[in-house]
Amino acid sequence: MAAMRWRRLGRLFDPREHTLPAGCREYAQSPQALVFDDFVRVYFSTRSVDPANGKFLSRVAYADFDRGLRTLRGVSAHEVLPLGGLGTFDEHGIFPFSVVRDGERVLAYTTGWSRRVSVSVETGIGLAVSRDGGERFERVGTGPVLGASLHQPCLVADGFVRHIGGRFRMWYIFGTGWRAGAPGAAPDRTYKIGQAVSDDGIAWTREDGAIVADRLGPDECQALPAVFAIGGRHHMVFCYRESFDFRSHAGRGYRIGHAWSDDLVRWTRDDDAMPLTGEPGDWDGAMQCYPNVVEIDGRVLMLYNGDTFGRHGFGVAELEVAR
Amino acid sequence: MHRWHKLGRVFGPQDVDAPPWMQSFAQAPCAHVLDDVVRVYFSCRPPPDANGQYVSRSAFVELDRADLFRVRRVAAEPILPLGGTGTFDEFGVYPVSVIRDGEGWRAYYAGWTRCESVPFNTAIGVATSRDGERFERLGPGPLLGYTPDEPFVISGPKVRRFGGRWYLFYIAGRVWKRVDGRPEPVYRIRMATSDDGLSWRRENRDLIAPRIEADEAQASPDVFESGGRWHMFYSYRGSERFRGRENGYRIGYAWSEDLLHWTRDDTRAGIDVSDAGWDSEMISYPHVFEVDGTTYMAYLGNQVGREGFGLARLEGSL
Numbered sequence: 001m002a003a004m005r006w007r008r009l010g011r012l013f014d015p016r017e018h019t020l021p022a023g024c025r026e027y028a029q030s031p032q033a034l035v036f037d038d039f040v041r042v043y044f045s046t047r048s049v050d051p052a053n054g055k056f057l058s059r060v061a062y063a064d065f066d067r068g069l070r071t072l073r074g075v076s077a078h079e080v081l082p083l084g085g086l087g088t089f090d091e092h093g094i095f096p097f098s099v100v101r102d103g104e105r106v107l108a109y110t111t112g113w114s115r116r117v118s119v120s121v122e123t124g125i126g127l128a129v130s131r132d133g134g135e136r137f138e139r140v141g142t143g144p145v146l147g148a149s150l151h152q153p154c155l156v157a158d159g160f161v162r163h164i165g166g167r168f169r170m171w172y173i174f175g176t177g178w179r180a181g182a183p184g185a186a187p188d189r190t191y192k193i194g195q196a197v198s199d200d201g202i203a204w205t206r207e208d209g210a211i212v213a214d215r216l217g218p219d220e221c222q223a224l225p226a227v228f229a230i231g232g233r234h235h236m237v238f239c240y241r242e243s244f245d246f247r248s249h250a251g252r253g254y255r256i257g258h259a260w261s262d263d264l265v266r267w268t269r270d271d272d273a274m275p276l277t278g279e280p281g282d283w284d285g286a287m288q289c290y291p292n293v294v295e296i297d298g299r300v301l302m303l304y305n306g307d308t309f310g311r312h313g314f315g316v317a318e319l320e321v322a323r
Numbered sequence: 324m325h326r327w328h329k330l331g332r333v334f335g336p337q338d339v340d341a342p343p344w345m346q347s348f349a350q351a352p353c354a355h356v357l358d359d360v361v362r363v364y365f366s367c368r369p370p371p372d373a374n375g376q377y378v379s380r381s382a383f384v385e386l387d388r389a390d391l392f393r394v395r396r397v398a399a400e401p402i403l404p405l406g407g408t409g410t411f412d413e414f415g416v417y418p419v420s421v422i423r424d425g426e427g428w429r430a431y432y433a434g435w436t437r438c439e440s441v442p443f444n445t446a447i448g449v450a451t452s453r454d455g456e457r458f459e460r461l462g463p464g465p466l467l468g469y470t471p472d473e474p475f476v477i478s479g480p481k482v483r484r485f486g487g488r489w490y491l492f493y494i495a496g497r498v499w500k501r502v503d504g505r506p507e508p509v510y511r512i513r514m515a516t517s518d519d520g521l522s523w524r525r526e527n528r529d530l531i532a533p534r535i536e537a538d539e540a541q542a543s544p545d546v547f548e549s550g551g552r553w554h555m556f557y558s559y560r561g562s563e564r565f566r567g568r569e570n571g572y573r574i575g576y577a578w579s580e581d582l583l584h585w586t587r588d589d590t591r592a593g594i595d596v597s598d599a600g601w602d603s604e605m606i607s608y609p610h611v612f613e614v615d616g617t618t619y620m621a622y623l624g625n626q627v628g629r630e631g632f633g634l635a636r637l638e639g640s641l
Contacts, residue, residue, distance in 0.1 A: 085498075085499075086441060086498075086499040086501065086506055087438070087440060087441040087444070087474075087475050087476075087499035087506060087508070088474055088475065089469060089474065089475070091440055092439075092440070114438060114439075114440070115438065115439035115440065116409070116436060116437065116438055116439065117436075117437035117438065117439060118408055118409060118413055118414075118436075118437065119408060119409035122409075122436070124469060126471075127471070139471075140471050141470070141471020141472050141474065142471065142474040143469040143470050143471050143472065143473055143474030143475065144469050144470070144471070144474075145470070145471055147468045147469045147470075148411060148446070148464045148465055148468050149462075149464050149465065149466075149468060150448075150449070150461060150462035150463075150464050150465065150466050150521075151462045151463075151464060152464055153409075153410050153411065153462070153463040153464030153465075154409050154410065154411075154464065175409075177407065177408075177409065177410075177463070178407075178408045178409035179408070180408075187408050187409060189409070202471065
């Protein structure tokens, strides 16, 4: 495969510079692009503080840019989808919020967060639909379309959906379990990338098991797959990290991984085929995560978060393709 | 017209020299007639933790087939361990519905996890056994989890096989209602069908319309065939002040010709709370079974089975 690399174009959006809905001040996580005729809307998850206990609540907003992803046009004044009701799977956060067009509608595959007691959180993948071009979304039901199952026991999340070959296809992650990295430590989670298919986007049939080989071994966490095509080959970017000591320990946090497939069944991991390296000291120097790839006007652009999981916003890189 | 003649309380952990994990409660009875005994699976609890919170375990007691009031044996261990950290059944296995499957056994059960904004959530898991005494999970996660239409509190499984097809009657939560500042779940009776008991197709609708109020909660559907139609006994309660006699659980009744469409007629339940005693405030978790030509209903009394379950005998025909 011809060598390709991501050329970093810099940070695109810093949430501290804008007024965000619901009192959110920091975090613009998991940017997800939706291309319009004359602009690009980038959904992201920002955070407010729960007055009940000081914990974060992830909420969805968007920022609009020109088609070159150079100039900010505006920021949503409203929450795109309010949090779920008491006891629902998305009561304590929606992150990420992954969009795909379906005719006149825009579908959003949400990851809902609800807090637990013995572990911090459980998640599930929900579906919401917009009929006004992506301004506001309404849920399809109050529960998730994909959640824990017999062999995927927890933390089903990060649904990314595309309509390919007459079917909806989803790439997502599932938890393999919670374990404490050291005696007395709080349990940490490990998750892997899986895939599922559907005829209606609501009822999904999943493959059991992980589809992307580990690079770091069984403790590797893989998150936020995004799939796109270049020249007839399917590519997946995602982020991966160690299960333990990943928040502050240099070299154990998120970076960008890559896999490719010609049949959407078997995936070959090849992180070096499309490398992205952060610039030490810059906004993405210590961490690169939550990639989303969009093709606009012949350019292949990757939105992603940098240090501290996107607390200070997202940036963009452009694929330099040998054609 | 039928009625249930109450025979009294049969079993509670306080009656026997029970192990610590079986200190109180004998909930959700599920009977299997064996050679000399009737084995009744049930769920019980060790003492609460420092925060007053319980876990639920499941076990069985064997009653003499000729005298159901005579306890012959009590399980020495729970039939299934609790789930691991962060799994759906980490904090409880309750209730359990056990069915024979060829030479072996299968158990469908509700697993309990603890949540922050509401006290718990449940989903239905499955486990198998060769001897019916010790079960192993088929996987660490739930078999029936949450869906857009069934967002939480998936519980109360009763598994049946009719005409070679698997049926699962269960409940699904529809709302958590805040009552005096405390979240209380409202749930309704649902059904799913399957060819193998593992891959289920849900009907996605309530089988029984609410009667006493819009937020009526319904639990523990128990379905069997008799006289050419299907019968369902279940329990229902109000959404507020349901921990006492006023709005506590009562047993209801419905019948069906096709298992899909049910006619509710609680006037034909044939059983109500007693004026005094162990079942004077509420009755719930009905389970109907037949032993040597006599039809019995096992059911729970006050505080949803804190003192155990009792029996009533069918008089008249359904």
